Amino acid sequence: MKVLVTGGAGFIGSHVCDEFLRGGHDVIALDDLSGGKRENLDPRVRLAVHDIRSREASELIKSEKPDVLCHLAAQMDVRRSVDDPSFDADVNIRGMLNLLEAARVSGVKKVIFSSTGGAIYGEQDVFPAPESHPTRPISPYGVSKASGELYLGYYRAQYGLPYVALRYANVYGPRQNPHGEAGVVAIFSQRLIAGQGCTIFGEGKQTRDFVFGPDVARANRLAFENDYVGAINIGTGVETDINRLYALLAEAAGSSVSVAHAPGKPGEQMRSCVDNALARKVLGWEPSVDVREGLRRTLEYFRQKAGAPARAHG
Incomplete structure (x- = not known):
């Protein structure tokens, strides 16, 4: 085809x-x-x-x-x-x-x-x-x-x-554009690898379904x-808030750099999460990579792009 x-x-x-x-x-x-x-x-x-x-x-x-x-x-x-x-x-x-x-x-x-x-x-x-x-x-x-x-x-x-x-x-994942509006994972990954601080807009309690x-x-x-x-x-049907997202990435990066908070962006949704029951039923699809493992793989991709040494993980 x-x-x-x-x-x-x-x-x-x-x-x-x-x-x-x-x-x-x-x-x-x-x-x-x-x-x-x-x-x-x-x-x-x-x-x-x-x-x-x-x-x-x-x-x-x-x-x-x-x-x-x-x-x-x-x-x-x-x-x-x-x-x-x-x-x-x-x-x-x-x-x-x-x-x-x-x-x-x-x-x-x-x-x-x-x-x-x-x-x-x-x-x-x-x-x-x-x-x-x-x-x-x-x-x-x-x-x-x-x-x-x-x-x-x-x-x-x-x-x-x-x-x-x-x-x-x-x-999210490898090849994500860190310059796009939806690229929070890529933005955090690049900054953590470079040893730079990250900024979360709002309290970081807003949730998303990361797939x-x-x-x-x-x-x-x-x-x-x-x-x-x-x-x-x-989607995964699982909500992850931005504070948790950052914590998982920082853990994978081995970073202890503290995160800063800035005023929230107007009009931003507080919660977003989709039910994947229909995808499971009609397509036989379900997510194969959870957010912790997906973030680790994404971070390693950006680490390789930056020429930084890989971090050992168990």
Whole structure:
């Protein structure tokens, strides 16, 4: 099968490319390299450097005629979406429509969409949140992802195009961009390795559901292999607060540097966690790496990138 991965040179996208390569598939990465890096890609992956909003991206789909479109490319910075909602919508909605229009005329058999479990539910009524939880995003980013799911429903109804919308929790792991809004693990890792102090915004009691990048990539492959259509949460179902996250990373780094606290960021959700029961049932997916082990692996990745000596662990 031929698989086209948008955002394929990025953090999660490159892991998705790896996952499909291991399955023996022909993989093409579409990425404008605004956040992704060529070095993230296995040499066997063909890279096409285009913006998803461009005519070139549309023509690539029409000429390559992939069997599966894994759509990960996005404007993913929540705060930027608040500052510039038009840009967020331009990339995440207009860009997606550009791809879907090409997909429907090119014989694409399935679309696997990277949605969000962290931003689509807003302030949750229950923890962890199931897929039936009301979607009431409180950021333009969350609105654009919810819109993407609605458009996929339209293309399914109008053109018979199957899709799965994977609602990711907070993804972290090797290759994560420390400069992105969602990169707290990468930011802490780099600073701890350098012996620098870290800052937690607010009291650090805000919780997130941290899920390991390669586990998320595996969910993409399972969604491709399964006939299910609709939204599926991809997370651990476990809340970890930011203080605990820092403590685990500091322990793995062997660091005793104290953490500083700064005023909380306005509009930040206090708790976020998704129920993965449906993923277990229909995809046979569950997380294979817990947060302690995932953070250790992530820290070692950044240690190697920095050329720092590895730390022995038991």
